[in-house]
Amino acid sequence: MELKKAMLELMRRATTDLSKDVEDAVKQAYDREGEGTPAKNVFGTIIENIGLAREASTPICQDTGSVIIYVDFPVGDSEKKYREAAEWAAAEATKLQYLRPNAVDPVTCKNSGNNIGTNAPYLHFHQWDKDEVRVRLMLKGGGSENVGAQYKLPDTGLKAGRDLKGVKKVVIDAVQKAQGQGCAPGVIGIGIGGDRVTSFALSKEQFFRKLGEQSTDPDLAALEKELYEDLNKLGIGPMGFGGKTTCLGVYAGKQHRHPATFYVSISYTCWAYRRKQMIIKGSEVTYD
Numbered sequence: 438m439e440l441k442k443a444m445l446e447l448m449r450r451a452t453t454d455l456s457k458d459v460e461d462a463v464k465q466a467y468d469r470e471g472e473g474t475p476a477k478n479v480f481g482t483i484i485e486n487i488g489l490a491r492e493a494s495t496p497i498c499q500d501t502g503s504v505i506i507y508v509d510f511p512v513g514d515s516e517k518k519y520r521e522a523a524e525w526a527a528a529e530a531t532k533l534q535y536l537r538p539n540a541v542d543p544v545t546c547k548n549s550g551n552n553i554g555t556n557a558p559y560l561h562f563h564q565w566d567k568d569e570v571r572v573r574l575m576l577k578g579g580g581s582e583n584v585g586a587q588y589k590l591p592d593t594g595l596k597a598g599r600d601l602k603g604v605k606k607v608v609i610d611a612v613q614k615a616q617g618q619g620c621a622p623g624v625i626g627i628g629i630g631g632d633r634v635t636s637f638a639l640s641k642e643q644f645f646r647k648l649g650e651q652s653t654d655p656d657l658a659a660l661e662k663e664l665y666e667d668l669n670k671l672g673i674g675p676m677g678f679g680g681k682t683t684c685l686g687v688y689a690g691k692q693h694r695h696p697a698t699f700y701v702s703i704s705y706t707c708w709a710y711r712r713k714q715m716i717i718k719g720s721e722v723t724y725d
């Protein structure tokens with residue numbers, strides 16, 4: 438398939454067809470709630486919405502998010518063609534109403550109308566040794582982006598020191614402050630270490646992991662498990678209506694930091710957790 442069309446199909450799938458791991462997690466959350474509770478009703482509506490969007494090939498949410506693309510490509514390949522394909526597909530997807538025009542110039546406040554602008558779509562390139570291309574797409578909702586947060590440890594107000602206990606405290610603080618905003622239940626991506634920029638980038642990259650996948654680092658795996666349990670005891674529930682599920686997953690990554698800094702960045706994504714990938718090998722394209 439032509440690259441541009443393959444990219445468009447990736448966008449269509451991401452915005453209309455919620456991945457099975459996320460849908461399953463929402464269904465399990467529905468099963469946990471008591472009959473007649475607001476939480477059960479909200480989950481019921483979300484499940485119905487997921488099915489209707491898939492059936493009619495229409496966006497799962499009116500906010501189709503910011504277009505974020507990670508490309509892994511073999512040695513000798515050109516970045517330019519992927520950038521061109523991404524821009525063409527974003528404009529076409531906007532025309533076809535798979536995407537809402539979501540690229541606004543922050544100074545003039547003018548919407549470009551086609552999701553193309555400076556760093557829109559946002560593309561990140563990585564060269565690898567494989568003879569195939571992997572394109573990963575995330576459609577990141579604005580409401581959930583607004584409740585992300587960055588902390589600098591130690592944080593005396595929260596009594597959070599420079600260790601994983603401190604990390605835990607600031608993550609709980611961020612989710613508590615969000616309450617139901619950002620369309621809970623969400624998925625929490627945590628970036629530990631790095632500088633302010635790379636810490637946030639690492640937190641967002643966690644969203645490409647599958648729900649239920651544990652960190653390969655035993656300390657981080659334990660942190661993810663503990664946080665998942667603790668956050669779901671907060672009682673915030675879907676959309677803040679109260680309930681047993683406040684988050685669907687917690688994912689943490691770490692990277693080396695400067696001795697004088699200890700950043701913890703928390704990215705939050707809503708239940709409309711839209712990410713898909715495609716693998717291009719020769720003329721064959723597969724989607725997941």
Ligand code: SF4
Pocket residue numbers: 498499500501502577578579580581582619620707708709
């Ligand atoms: S936060 Fe997510 S579910 Fe809520 S409006 Fe934005 S994209 Fe939609």
